Amino acid sequence: MNISIKTLITVALATLVGGLLLGWLFFGGSENGTKEEHNHATGIASETTWTCSMHPQIRSDEPGSCPICGMDLVPVDQDQGEVNAMAVSMSPTAMQLANISTEVVGKMRPIKSLRLNGKVQEDERLVYSQSSHIQGRIEKLNVNFTGEYVRKGRPIAYIYSPDLVTAQEELFEAVKIKDSQPALYQAARGKLKNWKLTDRQIDDIISSGKPIDEFPINADISGYVTQKKVNLGDYINKGQSIYEIANLSKVWVLFDIYESDMAWAKKGDLVTFTIASLPGEEFEGQITYIDPVINPRTRVAKARLEVNNKGLRLKPEMFVSGTLEAQLSSGSSDAVIIPKTAVMWTGKRSVVYVKETTGNGISFLMREVKLGSTLGTSYIIEEGLEQGEEIAVNGTFSIDAAAQLAGKPSMMSPEGGPVMTGHNHGGSTTIASKPSIQEQNKKVNVNTKAKEALKPLLMDYLKIKDALVNDDLEGAKKATTLFQDGLGKINMSVFTGQSHQIWMDYSSEAKEAMQHAAHFQNLGEMRKAFQLLSNSMIGLAKSFVPLEKDIYVQHCPMVDNNKGADWLSLSDEIQNPYFGADMPTCGEITETIK
Incomplete structure (x- = not known):
């Protein structure tokens, strides 16, 4: 074959150049591409957020264990992040453990059933x-x-x-x-x-x-x-x-209207009432007059009914129990009404937790609301909620605690922020757990404002105790009203640090114990609630020691089917509120809070 050497060299050079060109085309950017891919992966790793499947409020920048339950943290799905970064997430299991329940906000006619007590008097x-x-x-x-x-x-x-x-x-x-x-x-x-x-x-x-x-x-x-x-x-x-x-052919029935209920009672309202000495009979009459001045001692005004006394069956000084189905105003037929248990307040603000459901699960967002008049166990909402929104009505304290731990907006920290309890180690968060009952009952130093706020609350509690000692149900109800008003007026911001959680726990228990006291029909119901209230007040007294004088913890072993019950007293003399006149001296002093 007659192929010249020059031709062979030319073909070889052409092949080499073509191979280099193809290689550059296919693999020329591989080094940079690999570098960019590595940097991208590194960026994703550094942005990964880790959480606990049982406690979604936990957030960490690196893997590890949950500081609450010890489970391994799992990465948050970046494709389905929280819709609102200020909301606190709650898994269904966590909601069940915290006994959280929700309701859809609706509108209804604001009618309040007022329970009234009064007497028959001469006209x-x-x-x-x-x-x-x-x-x-x-x-x-x-x-x-x-x-x-x-x-x-x-x-x-x-x-x-x-x-x-x-x-x-x-x-x-x-x-x-x-x-x-x-x-x-x-x-x-x-x-x-x-x-x-x-x-x-x-x-x-x-x-x-x-x-x-x-x-x-x-x-x-x-x-x-x-x-x-x-x-x-x-x-x-x-x-x-x-x-x-006195001509008794017509008599007056005078009912006590408490200051907090004055907005609901007006002239012309129909009141139905019963009398214990005339069982099975129901009477009615219209309010013809309301005192323009409130009694400064009892904080009530008198509402008058004028009733024809046919047969002279109504006798002066008879006790009367009445019911007034009151409407706040004719223009409030579509008010937003929610249960009292849904509302948390600090004395200055009232907040609720609104439920949000996203692809990532369930979360709750704190929202401030403006409260209107109270309807017994409900509130009228003036501003802050709309019909159709879903809110938490039970377990709100658990949600608020989770929000505080996660640094989200909460009742005491409306702007949110990092959790100040515990320590940070490489980006993970260690959260301080709630103190035990034994720790709560230990004496805690609190400021003067906190002690001054507790003094009238303890005095109102003792008024309830004294009324039960005297078997006075109506007196206990009135004292309970004073206690509830005083509890609602305490600014919880005066309790700081460790004392804040103790106050939140015991005050919520006290509120829950007496929330239905106005509807109790007998001393047995009132005394059962008083037993729960006493447990909370004993805890507060032991933790904060609000008085300069000795406080005695007294115990009767025969209460509650011989299970026993405690109460507080400023006197070392035993006066039993659970048995009253039946066994006034049953009990003993078990502890002195100095």
Whole structure:
């Protein structure tokens, strides 16, 4: 084969150049590409967030163990991140463990059922003071006891009056000269008329020709004697009251309206009421008058019903229990109403937790709301919520605690922020656990403001105790109202550090224990709630020691089917609130909080 060497060299060079060109085309950018791929992977690794499947509020920049349950952390799915970074996530298991339940917000007519207590009283306009028109000595009493019925115009007493005898003698002399001295005659008659004598009585005296020694006092109205003010033989002056007489054909029913319920009661409202001495019967009446001034001691105003008392079945001083179905106003027919258990408050702000469901699961976002009037166990929401939104109604404290641990907005930290408890080690978060009951019962140093806030709360608790000692259910209810008002007014921001969690735990237990006290029908229900309240108050007293004097923890082993129960007292004397008059001294002092 005649191929020149020059040709071979040319072909070889062409092949080498072509191979280099193809190699560059296929693999020329591989080094840079590998470097970029490595950097990208490194960037993803550094941005991975790790969490706990049982406690989604835990967030860490690197893998490790959950500081709460010890489970291995898992990476968060970056394709389905939280819709709202300020919300706290809760797994279904965590919600079940925390007893969290939710409700959809709805609108309804704001009607509040007010439970009212009151008494039957006389109609003040039908009460009359029967006075004597003559001064003298009581010679005879036709009405001798309180409660006797008198009729108008009938004699109720007889009086001997020297002045009246003298006036009659003057009349006899004037009759003799009435033709020549008619003016004198008329003056003598007028003097007797001033003593309420009628013309017929005066004519009878003239006809008889001798003065009357015992003159009758006739009743001015018909009614029942409610007060007897004189006795036989008493000397009385002209105009002095001798009887109080009341017409009971119409009576007043006066109900106590508490200051917090004043917005709901108005003139014209219909009240249905029952009386213990007339079981099975129901009465009704309209409010005709409400006191314009609140009693400064009891903090109540009186609402008056005017009731016809047919058959005199309603007797003054009878106790009455009434119900008023009140509507705040005609323009509030579509108000947003939520349960009280859904609301958390600090004294300045009221917040709820709104449920959000995303592809990543369930989360809750804190939202501040403006509260309107209370409806017993519910609140009217003025601002902050719309119909159709879903909120947590139970377990809100657990959600708030999770939000605080995760550095999300919470009740005490509305702006959110890093958790200050525990330590950070390489990006992982260690969270301080809730103190045990034994730790909570240890004395904790608190500031003066916190102690001052607790003093009136403890005094209101002792008022409940004293009422139960005296078997006074109504007194216990009123004291409970004062306790609940005082508890709601305490600014929880005065409790800082370790004391804050202790206050949150015990105050929520106290609130829950007495939240239905206004509806208790007997002392047994009140005492059962008082037992739970006492457990919380004992914990607060041991932890914060709010008083400078000794506080005694007292125990009765026979309460609750011999399980025993405790209470607080400022006296070392045993006065048992669980048995009252049945066993007033049952118990012993088990501890003294100094």
